[in-house]
Amino acid sequence: MFKNYIIGVDWGTTHLRAYLCEIATSGDINLIAVEKGLGVSKQTSSFESSLFDCIDPWLKLYGKLPIYLCGQIGSSIGWHEASYLPCPINPYKIKNDFLSFTARGFKVSIVPGISCCLNNDEFDVMRGEELQILGWLKLNPNHLKGRYLLCLPGTHTKWVLLIDGEIQLFKTAMTGELFDLLTTQSILIQKNGSNFNQEAFLSGANKTINSEQGAFSHSLFSVRSKQLFSQLSEHAACSYLSGFLIGCDIRAAMNASQWNMESFESIEIIGAPHLSDCFSEVLSIKNIKSTVHNVEKITLLGFSGLR
């Protein structure tokens, strides 16, 4: 009765999200239940305990289900280190290289990450996003043909070039991690957690997206100096910083030698809803169209592709 049930766990640096899903005979995937937990860098107990705290009730109800983990849980700072498969690669191939082991009598499979090499000797890596790219490929058969640029914002933004269903190469920007560090630990932000301020966000984005030489080093301090001179309220400073960092990230993607951003009909954005909208909005400043996808739907489609 439950032979089409799977457990998929998206276990990144900052969050754990465990999904109990049913794969319908049509190939559709239905979400039955979700549990949330702590990311890899925030663990206080063992990875095994954290996992089973989340999924034990499901295992009790439904017995031995396939358990798939993806994300930083398979990295050198995670539970068991899974390999990186080199680009170019069709994401469907990740299911041939699981790192599988037994925990509390259950088989657990960690999805491998993907690596690429730029300019002969510069490597980049992803873990977790390969599953979302797989989900995005399953979303629409047309995605298997043609050139696409995907933008996956999160703790780290991944910019991914796909040609005919194969990941060719990708680039990482630490935009989300920088935002977290700078809002919680730096001199720039004294009051964290205010509401989103659209005007401040756009002001920050315009500061960097339009910069000729890359304004990061000598403009970041403007987050503070603008507050000192009443050009930015304490409550809007986080939004300005968010725009500033996303502007830097998109500017770098526009200047990347590996693709011409204007050659794509639309940039495919896969990330948390508000964050995705933020990236879409800054792209629109430069008249670049984008399509924002439902990240949960894409992630579940990815897990369904692992069977």
Place this chain on the structure above:
Amino acid sequence: MFKNYIIGVDWGTTHLRAYLCEIATSGDINLIAVEKGLGVSKQTSSFESSLFDCIDPWLKLYGKLPIYLCGQIGSSIGWHEASYLPCPINPYKIKNDFLSFTARGFKVSIVPGISCCLNNDEFDVMRGEELQILGWLKLNPNHLKGRYLLCLPGTHTKWVLLIDGEIQLFKTAMTGELFDLLTTQSILIQKNGSNFNQEAFLSGANKTINSEQGAFSHSLFSVRSKQLFSQLSEHAACSYLSGFLIGCDIRAAMNASQWNMESFESIEIIGAPHLSDCFSEVLSIKNIKSTVHNVEKITLLGFSGLR
């Protein structure tokens, strides 16, 4: 007997350094004693307690001495907020605008900061560096004539344009603060506190100083990916990151529209010895000459100029 004694306290974001000095009749300044304490952002007790914990023994020995404070202690996150004097300004003028008050019966004077306005509406500020610039002016009478570019690395680097003894304008880069955050709190560095590695430092610096478009956003992650692919050891990662960030900072200074770096005979560097040497070395990659000054001597000369 002690009428030429003063107490000068350089009280920044991360450190407090209290100096007991004698101003000789020749104008020279002699250091009698130093005490160290916690910076403004690291306080656990009141600013008053922290100050007197450091200087009480001197007051008991020598009675009422002038007490001068400079740095972030005079900022909005400090003890009492001192004003910012606008550029252009001769640093000697800071002694006309002390914020003075009485604490435990002693007169305490906080040195004002300095502000400047770039491109009509972008403000920048300094606190503490104005005292060092005053010290640098006192170091050599020739400094009162001509054009100079000063580089003051620290928690925040300040790049300062001086013409005929007046600060014209300056720019801030948060290089030191970013380095601290990224080494202690980010995914980039797993083992902090290793020895300086010259080769890794230069590799990081070359990554950014020679970047055409500004490599920050899409290259910072190389600190981690290079470790994953054995191009950088865990122990050398901090040095690579240091070079990376200093390279970004200097690249931005070279691209600044407010000056032409090549027009200066030598860049005048005032900062902690190792950090100053690091900046000097990265400048030399671009064939830019620099002069590294003794920051303690310069700071003491600055305090002597307040009388």
